[in-house]
Amino acid sequence: MPENALDLALNAPVAATDGPLGRVAHVIINPESGTATHLVVREDALPNTLRLVPKKYCGQAGPGAVTLTISRKRAGELKEYIQADYYPPSFFLGLAKAEETRLPIAPSGWTFEHPATPEGSVALAGHEPVLATDGRAGRVDGVLADPHTGRVTHLLLRQGHLWGAREVQVPAGLVSRYEDGQVVLSVDKAALGALPDVHAG
Incomplete structure (x- = not known):
């Protein structure tokens, strides 16, 4: 993973400054600028409200969790998704x-x-198919973004399932376009197969 990148993995736990808040439900991408602009966080507390969290409130995001720079009270005041x-x-x-x-x-x-997806943006929820030039290559598992600009640097792609599953980081330059319901790449499956597994030894 690129050093200091925000690892915005879908379904990752989210914590506010004063404790656990919920999980990442969607990552909002602006396809024109190639930036992650918001997270949609599903609150743990009932009724599990979905909140639209601007990227500016993301303090740290690693493989295990996303930490916000605001309190749970402030997060509860953010716009409902x-x-x-x-x-x-x-x-x-x-x-x-x-x-x-x-x-x-x-x-x-x-x-x-x-x-409440901002106009012109796409909400990635984690089940969208990723299409290579020669067919379906896997599904979206999250994105890596620059912590300062929010620019997406890599798409996290999950291939296979159960014991044969692997996750690779696809450079953002290989993404042809983001659409509602799918992500289209500009390379074939063989090129993706050459990328290393994130979780390999």
């Missing part, structure tokens, strides 16, 4: 009236939930 928009029954009645439609029954209110 899942936003809920509530539409009351009067909203639907107003639509029906505008369309001059008679409803057979009164509608109920609806709540629509959506993620």
Whole structure:
């Protein structure tokens, strides 16, 4: 691993300055700048709220955990990642009236939930396939980022499963593009096979 890199592994434990907070649920990447801009942290405390944590609050991130520079109280004040928009029954009645439609029954209110991923960014959750030029090469397991700029230096790629699993660090320059649902590389599987296993002897 590059020296002093932020190891933003998905599902890694996250600690605030005053104790455990939760786990990394998503890493938010801005594809245009190639930077990790936010972490989405799933709080351990019920109801397991997802919080959008800006990269500036990441103090240290090693193979074992991510440490934030803020307290649990401050982290609890950060924006929730899942936003809920509530539409009351009067909203639907107003639509029906505008369309001059008679409803057979009164509608109920609806709540629509959506993620607060910043516009133009992609949320990596850890199950996205990584595609080489000749097919599927594995799945995303996290990213390594420069601690000062947030620029992604390596993509952590998990290949195989169970006893045959291995994790490699793919240089960011080999990433062709990030998309919602997948990461596309500019090299073939043979080139990835030549990369060393992060956890090998």
